[in-house]
Amino acid sequence: MPDMPDNIMKHPANLPEQSGQDGSGVFGNISDIHLCEDRPENSMVFPGPRRVSPELMAHVGTLISRCRAFDKQDFMVTMNGEFFRGRHEIRAVDGGWYRLRRMPPRPPMLDSLPTKLPAPLKRMLMSPRLSQGGLVYVVGAPAQGKTTTASATLVSRLQQYGGFALTVEDPPEMPLNGWHENGYCSQTWVAGDGEADWAESFRGVLRSQPAGTISILYVGEVRDTESAHAMLRAAANGFLVISTGFGTDIISGLESLYHLAGAQSTWLTSFSGLLRLVVHQRIVNEQLVASSLASLSGTTAVAAKIRTGNFNNLLTDIQFQSNQAMLGLDVFEDQAS
Secondary structure, eight states, X not given: OOOXXXXXXXXXXXXXXXXXXXXXXXXXXXXXXXXXXXXXXXXXXXXXXXXXXXXHHHHHHHHHHHHHHHOSSEEEEEETTXXXXXXXXXXXXXXXXXXXXEEOSSOOXXXXXXXXXXXXXXXXXXXXXXXXXXXXEEEESTTSSHHHHHHHHHHHHHHHHOEEEEEEESSOOSXXXXXXXXXXXXXXXXXXXXXXXXXXXXXXXXXXXXXXXXXXXXXXXXXXXXXXXXXXXXXXXXXEEEEEEEOSSHHHHHHHHHHHTTSOHHHHHHHHHHEEEEEEEEXXXXXXXXXXXXXXXXXXXXXXXXXXXXXXXXXXXXXHHHHHHHXXXXXXXXXXX
């Protein structure tokens, strides 16, 4: 995979910290920066819109150059140790714009999420039984915290159990790279946008799996058929694969993934044996509402129903497991007994 310009994993030589008008360095309380390529003086910051302060304007040219160096529609760029997820907008009537969203400076953890997970769900996400591998699939609508939950699961498990994690992302969204107590995460960037690029990234992951070590693979989003098949190969090799997808509920999330994989019976058989936990989440009035479905192995009743391809049959299992959680029972331990 080619070197990334201003690699987010390496923290390039950052620009010097300066006092901004908001008193918190050059960025202050800025959440978003929109950079105008052709007329940088038209750039703006948010909440607002507001004109760029003189302190930040002194660095706008450098920041535009860093964005341009990626030559991608979606990317992540750093400045002064801050992370920004970027998108290159080329269809505006006044020329190209780089729309940057400021990301958290530190990786999320399950204990400190802005919207707390239900305790039974957190217990399952942190279960030692998941260290043996399998698939954890987090689904929901856009902007419902899926990436945050998935990333926090990776970081929290590395901190508690150690191990080695790899990510396949386009672009990386959270600052996950580096040591987390006794575990290490290596973030990787998909070289291009095609299925072949994603396939090569997954091949690199499988070649990089260390022997005799707890291994985690985080897939930012399952986008195509190749990704849907490759993540199961990784799970079959012993990775705990944590991935995100779209769905209005657990059933629709599973159906969407099945059809993305080509609606193949062989894939469904493999999937039923490797799926360990699917989580659906949504944010209502700033509170996280989550439901889940667990399957400890390919011999559970849940796995048997998945193999039929009739996902609506899982509704009773979702409700049954919800009732178990309300009673304080551990679903994984119940399935193991």
